[in-house]
Amino acid sequence: MSSRVTVSKINFGFNSFSGLYLLALFVIVFGIWTPHLFLTAATVQSVASQQAVTAMLAIAVLIPLTAGAYDLSVGATINLSTIVCVWLQTVQGWSMWPAIAVTIATSVVIGVINGFVIVRLRVNSFIATLGMGSIITAVQDIVSGQSQPIPPTTTSWTNLTQLSVAGFQIIVLYLLILALIVWWALDHTPAGRYLYASGGNPEAARLAGVNVGRYTWYSMIASATVCGIAGVFYGSLTGPSLTFGVGLLLPAFAAVFLGSTQIKPGRFNLWGTILAIYVLAVGVKGLQLITGVQWLAEMFNGVALVGAVSFAMYRQRLAQSRALGRTDDPLPEIAEPTPIRTEDVVGLVPSRTGDGG
Amino acid sequence: MARGSLSPTLAEGGARESRPGLRVRGLTKSFSGTVALSDFDLDIEPGEVHALVGENGSGKSTVIKILAGYHRPDPGGEVEIDGLPLPFGSAQAAHEMGARFVHQDLGLVLQLSVVDNLYLGSGFACRFGTIREADTRRQATALLRRVGVQVDPRTPVAALSLAQRTGVAVARALEGEDDHQVKLLVLDEPTATLPENEVHQLLDMVRRVAAHGVAVLYVSHRLDEIFQVADNVTVLRDGHLVTTVPVSSLDRRRLITLLVGDELGELPTPEPRGTNGVVPSLSVRDLRGPQVRGVTFDAGPGEIIGFAGITGSGRESLLGTVFGALPRLAGIVETSGRPLPPYDPRAAIAAGLAYLPPDRKVSGAMMDLSARENLSISGLRQFWRGLLLRRGAERAEARQWFERLGVRPTGATEQPLANFSGGNQQKVLFAKWLRLHPKVFMLDEPTQGVDVGAKGELHRQLLAAASGGSTILISSSDLEELVALCHRVLVLRTGRVVAELHRSSVTTANISHACLGEQEVVSL
Numbered sequence: 075m076s077s078r079v080t081v082s083k084i085n086f087g088f089n090s091f092s093g094l095y096l097l098a099l100f101v102i103v104f105g106i107w108t109p110h111l112f113l114t115a116a117t118v119q120s121v122a123s124q125q126a127v128t129a130m131l132a133i134a135v136l137i138p139l140t141a142g143a144y145d146l147s148v149g150a151t152i153n154l155s156t157i158v159c160v161w162l163q164t165v166q167g168w169s170m171w172p173a174i175a176v177t178i179a180t181s182v183v184i185g186v187i188n189g190f191v192i193v194r195l196r197v198n199s200f201i202a203t204l205g206m207g208s209i210i211t212a213v214q215d216i217v218s219g220q221s222q223p224i225p226p227t228t229t230s231w232t233n234l235t236q237l238s239v240a241g242f243q244i245i246v247l248y249l250l251i252l253a254l255i256v257w258w259a260l261d262h263t264p265a266g267r268y269l270y271a272s273g274g275n276p277e278a279a280r281l282a283g284v285n286v287g288r289y290t291w292y293s294m295i296a297s298a299t300v301c302g303i304a305g306v307f308y309g310s311l312t313g314p315s316l317t318f319g320v321g322l323l324l325p326a327f328a329a330v331f332l333g334s335t336q337i338k339p340g341r342f343n344l345w346g347t348i349l350a351i352y353v354l355a356v357g358v359k360g361l362q363l364i365t366g367v368q369w370l371a372e373m374f375n376g377v378a379l380v381g382a383v384s385f386a387m388y389r390q391r392l393a394q395s396r397a398l399g400r401t402d403d404p405l406p407e408i409a410e411p412t413p414i415r416t417e418d419v420v421g422l423v424p425s426r427t428g429d430g431g
Numbered sequence: 432m433a434r435g436s437l438s439p440t441l442a443e444g445g446a447r448e449s450r451p452g453l454r455v456r457g458l459t460k461s462f463s464g465t466v467a468l469s470d471f472d473l474d475i476e477p478g479e480v481h482a483l484v485g486e487n488g489s490g491k492s493t494v495i496k497i498l499a500g501y502h503r504p505d506p507g508g509e510v511e512i513d514g515l516p517l518p519f520g521s522a523q524a525a526h527e528m529g530a531r532f533v534h535q536d537l538g539l540v541l542q543l544s545v546v547d548n549l550y551l552g553s554g555f556a557c558r559f560g561t562i563r564e565a566d567t568r569r570q571a572t573a574l575l576r577r578v579g580v581q582v583d584p585r586t587p588v589a590a591l592s593l594a595q596r597t598g599v600a601v602a603r604a605l606e607g608e609d610d611h612q613v614k615l616l617v618l619d620e621p622t623a624t625l626p627e628n629e630v631h632q633l634l635d636m637v638r639r640v641a642a643h644g645v646a647v648l649y650v651s652h653r654l655d656e657i658f659q660v661a662d663n664v665t666v667l668r669d670g671h672l673v674t675t676v677p678v679s680s681l682d683r684r685r686l687i688t689l690l691v692g693d694e695l696g697e698l699p700t701p702e703p704r705g706t707n708g709v710v711p712s713l714s715v716r717d718l719r720g721p722q723v724r725g726v727t728f729d730a731g732p733g734e735i736i737g738f739a740g741i742t743g744s745g746r747e748s749l750l751g752t753v754f755g756a757l758p759r760l761a762g763i764v765e766t767s768g769r770p771l772p773p774y775d776p777r778a779a780i781a782a783g784l785a786y787l788p789p790d791r792k793v794s795g796a797m798m799d800l801s802a803r804e805n806l807s808i809s810g811l812r813q814f815w816r817g818l819l820l821r822r823g824a825e826r827a828e829a830r831q832w833f834e835r836l837g838v839r840p841t842g843a844t845e846q847p848l849a850n851f852s853g854g855n856q857q858k859v860l861f862a863k864w865l866r867l868h869p870k871v872f873m874l875d876e877p878t879q880g881v882d883v884g885a886k887g888e889l890h891r892q893l894l895a896a897a898s899g900g901s902t903i904l905i906s907s908s909d910l911e912e913l914v915a916l917c918h919r920v921l922v923l924r925t926g927r928v929v930a931e932l933h934r935s936s937v938t939t940a941n942i943s944h945a946c947l948g949e950q951e952v953v954s955l
Binding site for chain 2: 258261262263264266267268270271274275277278279280281282283284285340341
């Protein structure tokens with residue numbers, strides 16, 4: 075923990091923390107503009123809990139992305155999870171905790187299948203999870219009969235996320251705990267380092283002894299599990315909906331990519347992702363309070379994503395051209411290396427790169 | 432030396448037949464003070480196949496890159512193609528003047544059909560924006576016939592043999608509006624990766640192309656082919672033109688002498704080495720893998736063994752196969768008497784092996800991660816204490832290695848590796864393995880693309896590791912590097928060890944000699 079703080083101290087500059095400065099700017103501008111609406115505890119609390127589920131979904135996107143794998147099935151998984159958990163309680167008459175346990179177990183199974191398709195069957199993660207998302211949506215329709223189940227009315231169900239803790243709904247605390255666990259796992263365990271190494275250059279990671287396949291598989295399981303948990307919370311916080319998952323997919327991905335320009339620029343990271351979620355939310359909230367129009371969220375999210383990532387790319391090119399100027403003169407004549415690629419010889423023996431679980 | 436003072440009357444008014452296809456005079460190229468090519472002359476008549484030979488670093492690539500417009504020569508040199516002066520430094524100008532290049536990497540898209548590959552660059556025959564399939568296919572067939580490749584142009588390139596693929600690349604190079612447009616075809620080691628039995632197909636193609644009046648510059652390490660296909664041969668050594676002679680006036684031994692520069696003594700033949708009672712730290716028996724066709728050797732602690740061989744000899748894939756970066760088809764690898772499973776880098780590392788792949792960007796490094804992370808990835812366990820990866824300890828070790836290897840900028844352990852120069856990147860990757868004190872450290876092209884200062888430091892580290900008891904295996908195309916470091920050099924040809932040079936006989940001349948081979952290469 076202490077070591078991370080020292081890193082932050084070293085470069086607490088605009089490069090890594092532009093989002094924080096933007097957040098401060100929003101607070102000042104909107105605070106002056108409409109102090110009675112914006113600068114209230116109620117606004118802070120509602121923004122915090124409204125965005126908690128999106129933030130959890132963004133974390134689910136983040137974990138496999140560190141290893142270079144896309145999970146596009148997160149939207150479908152969180153939606154299935156909400157529906158299954160509610161359906162088990164109100165249609166099947168289960169009590170809350172067994173329903174939650176089965177729901178989360180279901181999402182773990184989804185993660186295992188995703189990992190299997192990507193690592194063992196070697197399907198590109200983008201395609202595998204796109205297809206899986208469609209399958210999961212179909213399963214949800216089969217379970218629900220395409221009619222929205224009635225939400226449970228027990229207080230324990232609503233209290234699960236809506237219990238007040240220091241003025242905030244308790245889901246904000248859950249988000250904080252989840253964020254701390256994932257931050258620890260990604261930044262402070264060998265497993266996290268293996269994920270980043272696999273994402274950085276899978277072949278180099280493999281040759282350094284990292285079991286790339288296994289860690290990619292783990293990351294898919296973790297992603298689906300987080301979706302399962304977030305889906306339960308969504309059901310408790312907002313109530314079941316048959317279609318909300320799809321709508322959360324883009325904001326979650328946007329936050330992860332935006333977050334990769336923050337805190338540790340150039341790398342997908344947890345606190346950058348969380349920061350991105352809340353900077354966007356505060357901006358949208360303020361503008362909505364002022365103008366009252368509804369299309370702002372989409373417009374603002376889209377502009378911020380494209381703008382911030384373009385800026386980050388521009389900065390990266392600058393850094394690279396500077397670095398290139400520093401590399402050695404090309405030697406007069408270098409024998410061209412002929413890298414032997416695995417795909418050239420992949421048919422020769424059964425491959426073992428995808429050596430998972 | 433007669434400078435080519437070109438008289439305009441000759442160029443403009445002379446009979447077309449008398450114009451040389453390629454005429455090079457006084458070409459010199461230096462890179463930051465080092466002369467790579469000095470006062471080079473070359474003439475190729477239309478229809479002539481002219482071989483250009485020389486060892487690595489002799490200046491062949493420089494010639495090709497100047498012709499291709501990639502390098503600009505030092506002032507004073509002249510190049511004419513078909514009697515017209517070639518403006519330097521422009522790939523487009525070279526192309527417009529009819530110079531075509533087929534590189535070792537053919538640049539074909541394997542998934543696409545032959546016809547698509549032929550016309551991707553130059554454009555398809557179209558009507559109203561739609562490709563005229565039948566016309567294009569007819570053109571393609573005609574073009575392929577010119578080089579002597581008989582395949583259905585709809586075949587995917589992936590389904591062709593390697594020689595046929597090269598043929599497609601040659602056909603693509605010849606493709607143009609006008610048949611007379613192509614004046615010069617440069618083939619850069621076209622047979623390096625071809626199996627023996629396909630080489631003659633390629634040589635046929637080369638003869639066919641020349642028969643159409645194209646001047647062909649043929650660069651190859653395989654001397655047999657030169658005797659089979661070339662009319663004349665130009666030999667380069669250390670950037671200097673040694674001679675240009677008709678091939679018919681040479682024999683193989685004479686050509687090698689021209690290439691290497693020394694008259695050679697008797698070549699030591701490979702001899703099985705006894706282990707002298709010491710258990711070898713690495714023992715390889717009849718290893719087979721990509722391009723490796725049965726290699727056997729033992730390596731003892733503290734020994735530095737070099738591996739030499741021309742492109743395609745198996746030298747590039749041997750160490751990767753031993754370590755398990757590449758699949759092993761057959762054979763046994765043992766470390767200290769224990770067998771190592773094939774194609775399993777983790778098992779290899781656990782057994783005390785370390786492997787530095789040849790290409791940093793492709794398989795060596797994670798460029799976006801920090802130098803510290805690249806360094807420590809080989810073993811994180813020691814930093815994992817009390818459920819935390821101890822970053823302080825990790826950074827301290829990275830700093831130590833930075834200091835020991837003189838990595839610049841000093842102390843920049845948190846910078847992404849991409850921000851370092853090639854030499855410093857390589858130092859970090861060396862440290863990544865040295866920190867494990869490997870029993871056997873295998874390196875492919877350990878100092879490629881590395882500046883001289885860093886090279887010296889990397890060599891010192893290898894010598895230090897060897898005196899510390901590590902076995903070092905180096906595969907390198909830099910023969911001087913092998914001579915400087917190795918106790919023993921094994922030379923590979925067509926996937927097998929054909930010579931073993933010991934301490935006193937390890938010289939660049941001897942290695943070259945063994946690489947090129949005195950007798951015909953044994954075909955499979």
